[in-house]
Structures are given as structure tokens and as C-alpha cells.
Amino acid sequence: MTIRVHLDRVLLERRMSLTELSDRVGVTIANLSILKTGKAKAIRFSTLDALCRELGCQPGDLVAWEPGPADRVVEDDSEAA
Amino acid sequence: MRAIGPGSVSSILKTALDVVFFALIAGAGVVLLAALASPFIGAGQLTVSGDAGPINDPLVIGGGLALALAALGGLLIITQMLRRVFATLTVGEPFQRDNIRRLRLIGFTLAGLELLSYAARAFAAAVAPGAIERIDYWPNFTAWFAVLVVFVLAEVFREGARLRQDVDLTI
Numbered sequence: 001m002t003i004r005v006h007l008d009r010v011l012l013e014r015r016m017s018l019t020e021l022s023d024r025v026g027v028t029i030a031n032l033s034i035l036k037t038g039k040a041k042a043i044r045f046s047t048l049d050a051l052c053r054e055l056g057c058q059p060g061d062l063v064a065w066e067p068g069p070a071d072r073v074v075e076d077d078s079e080a081a
Numbered sequence: 082m083r084a085i086g087p088g089s090v091s092s093i094l095k096t097a098l099d100v101v102f103f104a105l106i107a108g109a110g111v112v113l114l115a116a117l118a119s120p121f122i123g124a125g126q127l128t129v130s131g132d133a134g135p136i137n138d139p140l141v142i143g144g145g146l147a148l149a150l151a152a153l154g155g156l157l158i159i160t161q162m163l164r165r166v167f168a169t170l171t172v173g174e175p176f177q178r179d180n181i182r183r184l185r186l187i188g189f190t191l192a193g194l195e196l197l198s199y200a201a202r203a204f205a206a207a208v209a210p211g212a213i214e215r216i217d218y219w220p221n222f223t224a225w226f227a228v229l230v231v232f233v234l235a236e237v238f239r240e241g242a243r244l245r246q247d248v249d250l251t252i
Contacts, residue, residue, distance in 0.1 A: 042251040042252070
């Protein structure tokens, strides 16, 4: 199981910086970076709710599931070769 | 009674550990001085009390001092590791990987001290027969059970560190 995080893509589409998103959702830039780079172990519904509200998207736009190596979370633009 | 902070159980235990640690250092210093001075003092000046009377055999004195130093060293290692575990507790970060290593070291040191006690009894029987009326070679089950308890606690801390990491990485 692999969970891909598309935060970078959505931020690019909305022309929003990570800093601005951090201010809007109340999550630190460090934690958003952890989420963006696929190092997060879990995401709270409250965080997902805030992200979707500020980015104007659905949860499925931010995260997607792909079959693959077990329990690995990757960022969509930086999958290991 | 509070869990952490002044007047808490943890602070009382930490104070006790500090007292024991510095007392052990003082004791080890005395034993080390005696060991270094014994060749210069001469035979007969240092004695230990046995069940059959005082013993001043240099081999017994020397071996006894060496065993005492080893035992004090082991106790110092245990005490210092416990002090470092408490330091992480006082800053609110007890479930970390370093504490797993420290608890395992405490377990191995406890086992080593118990084995050292067997060596001490065998040494006493070999070099000073009759000095101790009764040498008990029966294993100390309480000591070995304590070793088991410490290793189980190390595994508990390992799981705690994993859960803590999960919490830290939950956004």
C-alpha cells in the first residue's frame, strides 16, 4: 500500500505558497513539509478539513492510494526510482 | 503527590539516585586508593574480617579489592544510566531510543554483577577456605528476576518510543 500526497501540485494550481497555507490552516511549515514529503505517519481529520477548506479541494485531490510496497507514504513528485 | 516537579515521586527518586551516585564514587575512590596503596603499605597492614578471624593474605586482599572495584563500577554504571533516564523524564521526553539502550545496559550490568558475585564466592572458597563458614552457590532468583524485569521494561520503552514517533509524525 502506498499513499501519495499531492500537496505540492494543489499548491501550484492554487498559486499558494507553503508559508501562506501554514498561516491559513494553523499548521507549522515544518509539519506541512513533513506531510508534503511523505514522512507523515497520519493526518488528523481536523487538519485535512482545514487544508481542503483553504485549498478549495476534496481530500482525494490531496491524497491518493496506489498499490505498492507496504506502509510507504510518498510525495507525488519525489517517488523513489 | 505529584508525578513530576518539586516534591514529586520522581524528584525524590532523582535525589536518592544522586546521593547514591556520589556515595558510590566516594566508595570507589576509597577502594581504588587502598588498591593503589596496598603494595606500598606492606603485608599485614590491610586486613579483612572473615568468619574464622582477620585475613591479611595479599592475594585475598588484592582479589577482594579488585572484585569490590568491579562491583562498584557496575553499580555506578546502573546509577548513572538511571540518572540519565530521569533527566529525559524531567524534560518530558522519556520515550526515546537512548533510554532503550540505557535500560538494556542496566539489565546486562545487573546480570554481570550477579555473575561477579558467583565469581567472588568461588574466589573466596579457593584462596581462603574456611574464612567464610558457609558459601551459598544457590542462584539468587530475585536478582535474575530483576534482570528479566529490566529487559521487559526496555521493550515497553521501545514500543513507547514508536508510539511517540507516530504522534510526532501525525499532522
